[in-house]
Amino acid sequence: MSLGVVTARRPEAAIGAGLLALILMAGCTADVGSRAAATGGDPERGEAAIRRYGCSTCHAIPGIEGPRGRVGPPLTAMDRRIFLAGVLPNTADTMILWISDPRGVSPQTLMPDMDVSEGDARDIAAYLYSVDGAEVAPDRAPYAPPAFLPGERRPVGGAPSLSPDAPSGDPERGRRQLAAYPCGSCHVIPGVDGADHLVGPPLAGIASRRYLAGRLPNRPDNVMRWVQAPQAVKPSTTMPDLGVTAADARDMAAYLHTLR
Numbered sequence: 001m002s003l004g005v006v007t008a009r010r011p012e013a014a015i016g017a018g019l020l021a022l023i024l025m026a027g028c029t030a031d032v033g034s035r036a037a038a039t040g041g042d043p044e045r046g047e048a049a050i051r052r053y054g055c056s057t058c059h060a061i062p063g064i065e066g067p068r069g070r071v072g073p074p075l076t077a078m079d080r081r082i083f084l085a086g087v088l089p090n091t092a093d094t095m096i097l098w099i100s101d102p103r104g105v106s107p108q109t110l111m112p113d114m115d116v117s118e119g120d121a122r123d124i125a126a127y128l129y130s131v132d133g134a135e136v137a138p139d140r141a142p143y144a145p146p147a148f149l150p151g152e153r154r155p156v157g158g159a160p161s162l163s164p165d166a167p168s169g170d171p172e173r174g175r176r177q178l179a180a181y182p183c184g185s186c187h188v189i190p191g192v193d194g195a196d197h198l199v200g201p202p203l204a205g206i207a208s209r210r211y212l213a214g215r216l217p218n219r220p221d222n223v224m225r226w227v228q229a230p231q232a233v234k235p236s237t238t239m240p241d242l243g244v245t246a247a248d249a250r251d252m253a254a255y256l257h258t259l260r
């Protein structure tokens, strides 16, 4: 497994066409459909383990009813994703690693280490790869704190706002700018032409989420900050700096704020 794409950093304002091509190629060559088998786990046991560990207090997970948490990204279409948690190429091995040791992979992540055994991690990974559930959205109910609090981790940029201010930008212009920059070559963004790729997490329902990139409280100012300079927030992230202007970022944040 080559980590070349993952560790590539682009200090330049614009993403190199080469990097983007590499990432998209990785998507085309991934063995979609074979990852569940590669985990060596059992999806049925995985479903039971997900309930036991309470993963859905923080995640919307296809096939798991009850609360669909909004602390982490929805665990939808996992078999079709290119990256995990923005830092790992998505393979059975990296999925098992992430589930059993998230803070070993990403020390600043708000996902807690839940002492998941290797066997349980294999079963859980098998389950996540065998359901797609692209339509599953996080709960829209008022925010309830998850049963597993992020422990001693302090999110960068202050506490999450429970009633985020509406951003000041122009959502309609933001929608057009999301298509003008290549955001849609890596994200599913409802309402944006051509935005149907799963390199990064889907942005459906993003306005209802508590954090961005597993660490940044989801407020319009932080959406702008992330979109303009993702590596300044999270140096290891594979989301590139696309040289988005402040005005464009403000309008994009306004549109993303409508995706509840």
Ligand code: HEC
Residues within 6 Å of the ligand: 050, 053, 054, 055, 056, 057, 058, 059, 071, 072, 073, 074, 075, 083, 084, 085, 086, 098, 099, 106, 108, 109, 110, 111, 112, 114, 116, 124, 146, 148, 149, 150, 201, 211, 213, 214, 215
């Ligand atoms: C306290 C909340 C919390 C709990 C509980 C939790 N997670 Fe997470 N999870 C997160 C956050 C936050 C992220 C984003 C991490 C990042 O990008 O640094 C995440 C990321 C992930 C990802 C990567 C998703 C993506 O879009 O790339 C997977 C897979 C995952 N979690 C699986 C699980 C499983 C399985 C469990 C239960 C064993 C679990 N999580 C429990 C908060 C949580």
Ligand code: HEC
Residues within 6 Å of the ligand: 020, 023, 073, 083, 085, 086, 087, 178, 181, 182, 183, 184, 185, 186, 187, 199, 200, 201, 202, 203, 206, 211, 212, 213, 214, 223, 226, 227, 234, 236, 237, 238, 239, 240, 242, 244, 252
């Ligand atoms: C080359 C692929 C790529 C491009 C292009 C891209 N992103 Fe991302 N994006 C990612 C990845 C990967 C992540 C997950 C990052 C992480 O957690 O470290 C991400 C994360 C995000 C998040 C946080 C999502 C979450 O679940 O926490 C937002 C918001 C976002 N991107 C918006 C944008 C916007 C707006 C654009 C266009 C200006 C864009 N992205 C362009 C790959 C990309």
